[in-house]
Amino acid sequence: MPNIIVCYKWVMDDQDIKVNPSTLELTTAGAKYKISEYDKNALEIGVQLKEAHGGSLQVLSFGGANLKNSLKDILSRGADAAFWLADAAADNADAVATAKVLAAAVKKMDPADLILCGDGSADLYSQQVAQRLAVLLDLPVIDNVESLRYENGAWIASRQLRDCVETVSVAGPAVISVLPGIAKARIPGMKQILAAGKKPQNALSLADLGMTADDVQSATKTLSVKGASQQRKNVVIKETSAEASVAALMAALKADGVL
Amino acid sequence: MDFQLTEEHELIRNMVKEFVEEHIKPIAAEIDANHRFPSESIAPMAELGLFGFTLPEQYGGNESDSLSYVIASEEIAKVSASHVMILGAQCTLTTPILLKWAHPDIVADLVPSMISGEKLGAFALTEPGAGCDAAAQQTTAVRDGDNYIINGSKIFITNAEQSEVFIVFAMTDKSKGVKGISAFVVERSKTEGFRVGPPEHKMGMHGSHTSEVFLKNCVVPAKNLLGQEGEGFKIAMATLDAGRIGVASMAVGIAQGAMDEALAYIKERVQFGKPIASNQGIQWRVADLATKLEAARLMTYRAAAMKDSGQRFTRESAMAKLYATEVAMEVTTQCVQLMGGLGYTKAFSVERLMCEAKITEIFEGTNEIQRIVIAKHVLG
Numbered sequence: 001m002p003n004i005i006v007c008y009k010w011v012m013d014d015q016d017i018k019v020n021p022s023t024l025e026l027t028t029a030g031a032k033y034k035i036s037e038y039d040k041n042a043l044e045i046g047v048q049l050k051e052a053h054g055g056s057l058q059v060l061s062f063g064g065a066n067l068k069n070s071l072k073d074i075l076s077r078g079a080d081a082a083f084w085l086a087d088a089a090a091d092n093a094d095a096v097a098t099a100k101v102l103a104a105a106v107k108k109m110d111p112a113d114l115i116l117c118g119d120g121s122a123d124l125y126s127q128q129v130a131q132r133l134a135v136l137l138d139l140p141v142i143d144n145v146e147s148l149r150y151e152n153g154a155w156i157a158s159r160q161l162r163d164c165v166e167t168v169s170v171a172g173p174a175v176i177s178v179l180p181g182i183a184k185a186r187i188p189g190m191k192q193i194l195a196a197g198k199k200p201q202n203a204l205s206l207a208d209l210g211m212t213a214d215d216v217q218s219a220t221k222t223l224s225v226k227g228a229s230q231q232r233k234n235v236v237i238k239e240t241s242a243e244a245s246v247a248a249l250m251a252a253l254k255a256d257g258v259l
Numbered sequence: 260m261d262f263q264l265t266e267e268h269e270l271i272r273n274m275v276k277e278f279v280e281e282h283i284k285p286i287a288a289e290i291d292a293n294h295r296f297p298s299e300s301i302a303p304m305a306e307l308g309l310f311g312f313t314l315p316e317q318y319g320g321n322e323s324d325s326l327s328y329v330i331a332s333e334e335i336a337k338v339s340a341s342h343v344m345i346l347g348a349q350c351t352l353t354t355p356i357l358l359k360w361a362h363p364d365i366v367a368d369l370v371p372s373m374i375s376g377e378k379l380g381a382f383a384l385t386e387p388g389a390g391c392d393a394a395a396q397q398t399t400a401v402r403d404g405d406n407y408i409i410n411g412s413k414i415f416i417t418n419a420e421q422s423e424v425f426i427v428f429a430m431t432d433k434s435k436g437v438k439g440i441s442a443f444v445v446e447r448s449k450t451e452g453f454r455v456g457p458p459e460h461k462m463g464m465h466g467s468h469t470s471e472v473f474l475k476n477c478v479v480p481a482k483n484l485l486g487q488e489g490e491g492f493k494i495a496m497a498t499l500d501a502g503r504i505g506v507a508s509m510a511v512g513i514a515q516g517a518m519d520e521a522l523a524y525i526k527e528r529v530q531f532g533k534p535i536a537s538n539q540g541i542q543w544r545v546a547d548l549a550t551k552l553e554a555a556r557l558m559t560y561r562a563a564a565m566k567d568s569g570q571r572f573t574r575e576s577a578m579a580k581l582y583a584t585e586v587a588m589e590v591t592t593q594c595v596q597l598m599g600g601l602g603y604t605k606a607f608s609v610e611r612l613m614c615e616a617k618i619t620e621i622f623e624g625t626n627e628i629q630r631i632v633i634a635k636h637v638l639g
Contacts, residue, residue, distance in 0.1 A: 072266050073273075187277045190308030190321040193270045 001055035002113035006046045008039035010063045010070040011123040019227030038118030040185035042178050046116050047078035053150050056080050062101045064090045075196035076188040085204040094218040099132030104209035117177040130177035140170050143177040271327050275334040287339040290466035291611055296421055297466055305376030310349050319374040325563040329508040336512025340615040341466025343509045348418050351505040353380025356426050356498055360485035381422035383413040383472055384495055391628045394437040400429035409477040419455045419470040423447050431488045440491035444483045452477045463614025500573050502623045503580035507559040510587035510619040514552050517612045521594035548590050555583035574636040581629040584619035591616040
């Protein structure tokens, strides 16, 4: 019976992030937080594997001061227990720093047969944490996984690549990052929500992991974050005949170098 | 005084929102247009525990508080009040009555199947000649050995067509007025002479059918009497006290659903070179509507919180029902106006929500009756 750890990130709800149309600066004041959607799919496949094979399912997260607010939500979605580390160092952590903390935390938890990650986080989406975590834990890693099963102690994963699907198997512990389509996250019901508060919530600190804020340095430095913008030309063609309109459109596209 | 919802309440709201988005939004307009009962929604609603609010775990309930129900009802009503009719009939008008007043054998037999959604329930109090005046009941129940023989008819019975378990009120002693009313549980499939008429043609709420019910020499085991003979009126009033919080929450949801749609529209709709929301005349109207809606929501939540804390809440539930339903009517009417010609079409939801709002001012005690209830408490 496998022991599974699912990593998740508590991110700002992108619907609450506003872009200032003139400066393209992001306004995040008052934004609510939610579980990164990709991680919900990772948790769901973890829950399905547990339902099929038994074992345990724990969740792990490294986040900012409000990470505690995620616990009942994540625990209502089928995990047995949560391990969480809230530290201001998470606010600017990139994949290097995050993987370092998660790796140290995994070593404090029960030995895992599988560590699941979402394909990327819904905010930064660097798609690197799973791979870096595997290196730090000296475990094999499989990414881009679209289906996953467990047979005779081995994980059999199908990877969706650019023009083919590759199926691989790995015996023993591994880190696997999954695509969102792997499993549709179910909606937790009333009983799951009301039982969530009774499940174990294990708070960790950097000190518990033998780390300090200096150990959680990001390898990258964010210079600025701006909203994407699309400038419309607002060209209106007002010719009276279709032929003239087409000719005007062709001329405009040629002038722009599109044709 | 703490006006914060708990984390669980927020999660319940999110859960219901997610459910509504996935299962109800895609069919909300269609069931209304086709006057179709959404039977496909019953199983997923039951699976999420939406029929188990406040009910004991031993029967499959989730032992949540009433505020959780209010939040769920509000969220569903934003999109489809017809679905809240199913929720309300099951969670406020029938299952709790069984739990509190039915014989233990009946509780054990029926409550789990009501919570699991296998059986639906209907509340049959109103008669052609006995609406608000319950004492004018013509339906009779006469004791006959180990049975009662029930004769009469009921009108405007929500979801009668799909229901198996009916709470039927009938006179066991006409000389005693309201104290001669008794309540019974009637299982449709086990009762000969029980018939449901065709659905009424209504103004709105077309996804929920409302029908007449006929009882002709229906033999009902004496064990099916709820409480004691003569306790029917007490049972009805206690049930409606709680039911009114449900209606208030439905009204709050309907109003919010209309507001959400109209606000999005007036921010986008450009006339005379600017969005119509930038006109102060529109802004003031929106401010008034939002303020009234907030007050209605707070009154509704407070009535639920009073019920949860075991206090008497008759006055507060009547006030919440009265105010929230009138606000829903005003808000939906104004939202149709804000959206102009489009608001009057079925391309948007506000027209449907306006028709749904109207019934909340009428059922489970008209607002005139709520005023009588409130005045009694105010004047002492």
